[in-house]
Amino acid sequence: MPAAQNGKEPGEGPRFGLAYRLPLGPDDAEISGFGVCLEGVPGNRYLIECSRDLQDWVPRQTNVLGGSRLEIRDADVGGAPQRFYRSRVVAF
16 A cells, blocks of 8 residues: 555545635735635645636636645635635646
């Protein structure tokens, strides 16, 4: 059986951790929106997508995890009453 990488079993997908609304404090006064932490395997490339209805998904950004966690800020939430996020591993 392959060894776990950074506490994650091989093949285990990315997951979102802590979610929060911006601004967090005086240093973020100019930033509004939403933040979330993506947890995954370092070195993997992740595509983050968002949706307002769970039907239509829009790519937001692609990142390679340098560590096991990445903070993502989305200031483009507008007046949406809800917004959903998902992430998946993509090839280089």
